Amino acid sequence: MYESFFRNFNSKVALTAEEEALIKNYLSPKKIRKKQYLLQDGDICKNIAFIEKGALKSYSVDDNGNEHIIQFALEGWIIADLYSFLTGEPATYNIDAIEDSELVLINKAAHEELLVKFPKYETFTRLNITNAYLAMQRRLTSIISSPIEERYSNFIAIYPDIVQRVPQHMIASYMGLTPETLSRIRRRILSK
Amino acid sequence: MKTKQTVAVIGATGNMGSAIAKSLSKGNYRLLLKSNKQDELDALVKEIKSRNGNADIEAAVCPVEAGWEADIIILAIPYEAEKEAAERIREVANQKIVVSIANPLNGTFDGLLTTPDTSAAEELQKLLPNSKVIKAFNTTFAADFSTPVIDGKQVDAFIAGNDEDALQIVSELVATAGFRPIIAGDLHVSRTLENMQLLLIRLGMKYNYNWLAGWKILHN
Ligand SMILES: NC(=O)c1ccc[n+]([C@@H]2O[C@H](COP(=O)([O-])OP(=O)(O)OC[C@H]3O[C@@H](n4cnc5c(N)ncnc54)[C@H](OP(=O)(O)O)[C@@H]3O)[C@@H](O)[C@H]2O)c1
Numbered sequence: 001m002y003e004s005f006f007r008n009f010n011s012k013v014a015l016t017a018e019e020e021a022l023i024k025n026y027l028s029p030k031k032i033r034k035k036q037y038l039l040q041d042g043d044i045c046k047n048i049a050f051i052e053k054g055a056l057k058s059y060s061v062d063d064n065g066n067e068h069i070i071q072f073a074l075e076g077w078i079i080a081d082l083y084s085f086l087t088g089e090p091a092t093y094n095i096d097a098i099e100d101s102e103l104v105l106i107n108k109a110a111h112e113e114l115l116v117k118f119p120k121y122e123t124f125t126r127l128n129i130t131n132a133y134l135a136m137q138r139r140l141t142s143i144i145s146s147p148i149e150e151r152y153s154n155f156i157a158i159y160p161d162i163v164q165r166v167p168q169h170m171i172a173s174y175m176g177l178t179p180e181t182l183s184r185i186r187r188r189i190l191s192k
Numbered sequence: 193m194k195t196k197q198t199v200a201v202i203g204a205t206g207n208m209g210s211a212i213a214k215s216l217s218k219g220n221y222r223l224l225l226k227s228n229k230q231d232e233l234d235a236l237v238k239e240i241k242s243r244n245g246n247a248d249i250e251a252a253v254c255p256v257e258a259g260w261e262a263d264i265i266i267l268a269i270p271y272e273a274e275k276e277a278a279e280r281i282r283e284v285a286n287q288k289i290v291v292s293i294a295n296p297l298n299g300t301f302d303g304l305l306t307t308p309d310t311s312a313a314e315e316l317q318k319l320l321p322n323s324k325v326i327k328a329f330n331t332t333f334a335a336d337f338s339t340p341v342i343d344g345k346q347v348d349a350f351i352a353g354n355d356e357d358a359l360q361i362v363s364e365l366v367a368t369a370g371f372r373p374i375i376a377g378d379l380h381v382s383r384t385l386e387n388m389q390l391l392l393i394r395l396g397m398k399y400n401y402n403w404l405a406g407w408k409i410l411h412n
Contacts, residue, residue: 001283025322028287031261036222040194046357107287 001029004052005104008076012127013120023118026110030103032056038079038103039095045084047105051077054101055165058093059173069174072098072162078128098166143176151175152185193364196248198222200262202255202269202277205232208293209268211337212329212369214240217247219368224258225251259284264291264361266329271296271305271312278319285323289358291365292316292382293329295389301397304390306383313352313382326353326362327382331389332371333396335403340370347406348372350388352381374409 005027006020015023028047032038038056039045049056056079059069070093073079084091085108106114114121138158142151152175156163163171172182199216203209204225213225217240227233233251240247252258259265259281267277271294281290292313296305306312317325328351332340340347349371353359359375366373376385388407396405 024286026287029260029284030263031257033261037195043193043195105287110287 001052001102002027002104004075005050008050009124013123015120019118019120023114023121026106026114028105028107028110030105032097032101032103034097034100037094037096039081039091039093041092041094042090044088045081045091045093047107048078048080048082048085048111049073049095050104050106051075051079052102052104054103055098056095056101056103057098057166057170058095060093067173068176069170072159072166072170072174074161074165078132082129082132098170148175148177148181149185149189152182153189193361194220196220196222197263197361198224198261199264199266199365200224200226200252200255200258201266202226202258202281203273204268205229205236206268207334208329209266210236211334212266212268212293213249214243215337215369216365217244217249219365221248221365221368223247223249224261225249226255226258255280256284259288262288264289264365265323266291266293267316268293270294274312274316275319278316282320282323285320288323289355289361290316290320290323290325291329291362292325292327295330295386295393297390297393301390301393304386306386308383311380311382311386313379313386317379324353324355324358325379326351326355326358327379327385328352328362328366329369330382330385331392331407333392333403333405336371336406337369339404340406342404342406345408346370346372348374348408350374350376350381350385350407352376352379352385354379 009015038049051073053075056073057069058071058079059067061067079095081091081093142154169179172179199221201209201213204213205227213223217223225233237249237251240249265285265288267274269277294312296312298305313325313327332347332349336347349366351359351362351373363373392405
């Protein structure tokens with residue numbers, strides 16, 4: 001239920017068995033089926049979700065009803081509407097499951113208490129947020145300055161597992177392309 | 193809340209479990225029903241689906257699986273059975289809302305099995321220290337769910353618990369079932385709520401209310 005969570009935690013900061021047992025008290029195991037929502041925009045994001053197994057995505061929906069995928073998350077990753085989680089404002093993202101998944105949820109009150117009681121949890125959180133920040137910067141730079149082909153090549157180089165698991169139309173949405181444009185780009189790259 | 197919550201009902205084929213399942217199936221909930229009586233359970237799921245094609249409802253294989261998927265777990269079982277059920281779901285119920293509906297009545301319906309310094313809800317909280325135990329639905333009879341308005345008045349339903357968020361979420365459940373939710377206070381207020389139902393049962397037997405009775409706070 002928490003294997004992947006603690007493996008990930010220990011790879012960042014090593015915990016004693018006793019600390020693991022204490023931290024477990026604050027975690028909530030949650031199964032979610034494919035296509036189910038973890039969060040809908042307009043609600044307040046009450047949890048950070050760590051993915052034990054499966055795959056989720058966060059996305060925003062524009063005024064025309066089009067989905068724009070913000071982030072994918074596979075095993076070992078974290079997903080949330082961090083803005084909403086940290087400020088308590090309504091979420092602007094939706095989060096749903098791409099596959100049947102197993103999550104470890106950390107609610108706001110548990111998160112705050114863990115930060116105060118366990119300096120190692122604070123380190124874990126800092127590393128997670130730093131990684132999220134780096135990924136966001138990389139994504140932003142690529143969106144505003146790289147040619148489309150290079151963006152796609154970079155994406156498959158960095159996230160080969162996402163390309164394997166996630167349908168093409170979702171990857172197109174993530175890249176800000178129509179599925180047709182994406183398949184044209186893939187053909188061009190393959191023919192090189 | 194827009195995000196659909198998943199509710200597990202343990203003991204779903206009982207009087208209360210089936211009444212709760214039927215009334216919540218009309219709301220924005222995904223229901224996972226668990227009972228040891230598989231035939232009755234399948235029939236209940238079928239009945240609810242045939243009445244409401246939009247109902248998001250499923251029979252669950254075991255309480256652990258149901259609890260693992262759930263955001264809210266309702267124990268619609270007798271007080272005496274809660275210890276064993278709590279032990280089974282303890283791990284998957286961590287940090288989740290667990291609704292205690294039990295009235296710990298004795299065999300002769302003239303007293304409670306609990307001592308005055310505790311309640312069924314507080315005993316459940318001790319068994320599930322990392323869950324958010326909320327008292328609800330204990331002051332409404334199973335029959336009230338199909339008639340939440342009695343004598344022209346919407347029946348009040350009291351809620352008690354220690355977690356503000358959880359109280360709000362359970363208030364929405366209670367309102368979906370058709371009752372007027374009233375947050376009564378901390379979990380220890382359950383002692384009063386459980387005694388209120390003992391009184392209502394006694395009065396019902398004495399004056400023949402035929403199980404269709406409820407509490408209503410009059411105020412200006
Ligand atoms: N009836 C009311 O009007 C009312 C009102 C307020 C509160 N309550 C409370 O709601 C709870 C359920 O009451 P109910 O009237 O719905 O009872 P019920 O009709 O007898 O149903 C109880 C269910 O609990 C399950 N169960 C699990 N362990 C059990 C055990 N050791 N002995 C008996 N049943 C067991 C059974 O389902 P399985 O097939 O899964 O074993 C059974 O269907 C009780 O705690 C009661 O105090 C009842």
